[in-house]
Amino acid sequence: MTKEEVEKLWMDNPESMQFLKNATKFYNLMMMYRCAIREIQTKLEVLDDEFSVENNRNPISFIKTRIKKPNSIYNKLQKMGHDFTTENIQTYLNDVAGVRIVCAFIDDIYMISDLITQQDDIKVIEVKDYIKNPKPNGYRSYHMIVEIPVFFAKGKTPMRVELQIRTNGMDFWATLEHQLRYKKGIEEMPGYEEISEELLHSARVVIEADNEMQRIKDKIGMFHEI
Numbered sequence: 001m002t003k004e005e006v007e008k009l010w011m012d013n014p015e016s017m018q019f020l021k022n023a024t025k026f027y028n029l030m031m032m033y034r035c036a037i038r039e040i041q042t043k044l045e046v047l048d049d050e051f052s053v054e055n056n057r058n059p060i061s062f063i064k065t066r067i068k069k070p071n072s073i074y075n076k077l078q079k080m081g082h083d084f085t086t087e088n089i090q091t092y093l094n095d096v097a098g099v100r101i102v103c104a105f106i107d108d109i110y111m112i113s114d115l116i117t118q119q120d121d122i123k124v125i126e127v128k129d130y131i132k133n134p135k136p137n138g139y140r141s142y143h144m145i146v147e148i149p150v151f152f153a154k155g156k157t158p159m160r161v162e163l164q165i166r167t168n169g170m171d172f173w174a175t176l177e178h179q180l181r182y183k184k185g186i187e188e189m190p191g192y193e194e195i196s197e198e199l200l201h202s203a204r205v206v207i208e209a210d211n212e213m214q215r216i217k218d219k220i221g222m223f224h225e226i
C-alpha cells in the first residue's frame, strides 16, 4: 500500500484520522523529551570528564535515563483529573523525562547539583532533598526538576526533566525497595510491617556506610590533590 493510499484510508475515517493525529503529536512530544534527556546527559558527562581529568577520579558512577511509559503517563494524568493530551502532559507532569545520576560519595551529589544549577541555560523548578530529610520508609536521594531549552527546527522549547541524584548505596537500597514494594499484594502479606521495619533498618545501614566512605575520603583527602 502506498503512503497516499494509507492517508486516504485515514481521511475517509474521521475518528481514525483524529487518533492518528493525536498519536503523531504524542510521539513527537516523546521525541522532544528524549532530546531533553540527551542535552542533560551531555552536560553531566562533560562535568564528569572535566572532573576526572583534574582529579583522577569520576564523581559519577553511572547515569540511567528513562522516558515515562504511555500507560504511566495516562494513569498519572487520570489520577490528577486531567485528560490525556499533549498539552496536559507538558503542563502537569514533571517526570516524563527522568535521569538518575549515581555518584560515589555524598559530596559528589551536592557538587553535581550545584554545577547543574549554576549553568545559565538551566532553570531549577523544584528541589527535594531526601538526603537531609529522608522519607519515613528510609528512601534517600536528591531530586531536582529542571527546565532545559532544546533547539528544534521549529524553535527553542523549554523541556522539563526530573533528576534523581544518589550514591551507589542509596541506589542499591531504592532499587531493592522498589522491587519489593511493587510485588503484588505485598501490603496484605503477613509480616509486612516487619518487612517495612527491616527495610528501614537496612536504610540506616546504608546511611552509615555512605557516611563512613565520605569520612574516609575526607581523611585521605588525596583525591583532590592528585
Ligand code: GTP
Pocket: 095, 128, 135, 137, 139, 143, 164, 173, 174, 175, 177, 178
Ligand atoms: P511521583 O508521583 O511518584 O513521581 O512522586 P512525587 O511527584 O511526589 O515526587 P518525588 O520527588 O517524591 O518522587 C519522584 C520519584 O522518586 C518516584 O517516581 C520514584 O522514582 C522515586 N521515589 C520517591 N520515593 C520513593 C521511595 O520511597 N522508594 C523508591 N524506591 N523510590 C522512590
Ligand code: MG
Pocket: 095
Ligand atoms: Mg515519578
